[in-house]
Amino acid sequence: MESPFKPDILKGKVALLTGGGSGIGYEISAQLGKHGASIAIMGRRKNVLESAVSALQSHGIQAIGVVGDVRKRDDAIKVLEATIKHFGKLDILVNAAAGNFLVPAEDLSPNGFRTVIDIDSVGTFTMCHEALKYLKKGGPGKDPSIGGIIINISATLHYTATWYQIHVSAAKAAVDSITRSLALEWGTDYDIRVNGIAPGPIEDTTGFDKLAPKEISSSREKDPLYKLGEKWDIAMAALYLASDAGKYINGTTMVVDGGLWLSQPRR
Ligand code: HXC
Numbered sequence: 046m047e048s049p050f051k052p053d054i055l056k057g058k059v060a061l062l063t064g065g066g067s068g069i070g071y072e073i074s075a076q077l078g079k080h081g082a083s084i085a086i087m088g089r090r091k092n093v094l095e096s097a098v099s100a101l102q103s104h105g106i107q108a109i110g111v112v113g114d115v116r117k118r119d120d121a122i123k124v125l126e127a128t129i130k131h132f133g134k135l136d137i138l139v140n141a142a143a144g145n146f147l148v149p150a151e152d153l154s155p156n157g158f159r160t161v162i163d164i165d166s167v168g169t170f171t172m173c174h175e176a177l178k179y180l181k182k183g184g185p186g187k188d189p190s191i192g193g194i195i196i197n198i199s200a201t202l203h204y205t206a207t208w209y210q211i212h213v214s215a216a217k218a219a220v221d222s223i224t225r226s227l228a229l230e231w232g233t234d235y236d237i238r239v240n241g242i243a244p245g246p247i248e249d250t251t252g253f254d255k256l257a258p259k260e261i262s263s264s265r266e267k268d269p270l271y272k273l274g275e276k277w278d279i280a281m282a283a284l285y286l287a288s289d290a291g292k293y294i295n296g297t298t299m300v301v302d303g304g305l306w307l308s309q310p311r312r
Contacts, residue, residue: 046277048076054288056081060137061128063087063115063172066097068250069198070141072276073283078106080284082137085128087113087120107132115142115168121175128179134186135179137287140169140220141198145255147209158212165216169197170223173239181235192236194287197224198279199243199298201306210256217243221298228296238295240286245302248273272303 060077064070065086078084078101086101086108088094094110101108111127113120128135144164148157173195178184180193187193199221203214221241228239246257253273282301285291300306 046275048079048281048284050080050281050284050288050290052079053081054284054290055137058082058136058287059085059128059132059134060139060287061085061087061125061135061176062139062141063168064142064198065139066090066093066110068141068252069244069247069276069279070139071097071100072280073139073141073196074108075101075104075106076277076280076284077137077139077287078108079104080288082287083107083132084109085124085132086110087115087124088142089114115140115172116163118171118175121171125175125179129185134184135176135193136187137194137196138172138176138180139196139198139283140172142168143198143213143252145210145213145252147256148212149209150211153212158215161212162216162219165213166219166223169220173223173227177231177235177237180237181231190236192231192238195224195227195231195237195239196283196286197221197239197241197298199224199241201243201245201300201302204306224298225296232295238286238291240291240294240296241298242279242282242286243298243300243302243306244279245274245300245305247276247279250276271305271308274301274303 060082065074066088098110111124113124182192183189200217203218224241231237
């Protein structure tokens with residue numbers, strides 16, 4: 046589907062996306078790039094990054110891939126330094142790296158719980174923390190009057206409770222809390238806007254393949270509220286938040302799920 050945004054709304058901007066090589070992260074990379082941004086993507090798998098970078102470049106997007114694991118602070122530092130070395134600055138950080146699997150709480154080991162918290166919550170904080178010096182107004186290569194943007198990819202699992210998702214629900218609740226705290230502190234001190242996006246079930250993603258069979262029964266698929274989202278829907282929300290269209294938005298997590306999380310069985 047064609048974007049409703051002008052193609053130059055992010056002209057001259059530089060974005061770094063964790064988990065940017067596949068799924069929702071890749072689509073956000075592609076749409077930020079198609080609207081003028083230069084793109085650095087971070088991920089654990091070199092081959093995935095390489096094909097993502099080729100695909101981005103085939104659209105005329107300036108792109109690099111840097112291997113790294115958000116659980117390792119040294120990797121975060123290395124990837125940020127590589128981004129600055131290549132593009133000279135950083136305007137937008139998108140934290141899209143995540144881990145997930147379905148498991149009943151009684152079968153989940155504390156280490157399994159910790160692993161997802163480490164990727165989703167601690168990884169998000171680590172990336173934000175290490176990116177601060179580049180994102181704040183007056184950071185290297187940046188206009189002294191304009192701070193950067195952070196977008197954290199969350200979920201709606203924790204708004205109520207979701208079967209077999211205790212680890213991810215806790216992790217994403219922490220992500221939403223991080224979004225608000227950083228919006229407050231860094232919005233005030235450094236003019237950085239920090240927001241989140243909470244996707245519903247998005248077709249053609251690893252998350253959907255792993256989780257959806259238990260979340261959505263086929264009898265509900267025809268209900269408008271249960272229709273699947275596209276990666277494009279999430280990327281458009283990211284464009285809105287990353288561009289000047291979102292200049293007065295700070296500390297919110299935008300739900301992009303067609304209203305699904307509100308729903309209850311019809312009486
Ligand atoms: C129970 C499991 C498990 C499973 C792993 N563990 N998979 N426990 N059921 N299916 C436990 C292990 O037993 C281990 O604990 C601990 O978790 C760490 O496992 P590792 O395999 O060593 O971890 P690692 O190789 O680092 O892999 C991380 C991962 C993996 C999260 C487990 O799934 C991953 O890399 N995923 C990244 C890709 C991904 O999931 N993307 C989808 C994101 S979708 P013990 O105690 O045995 O040592 C998403 C959507 C959110 O986030 C919500 C949408 C609505």
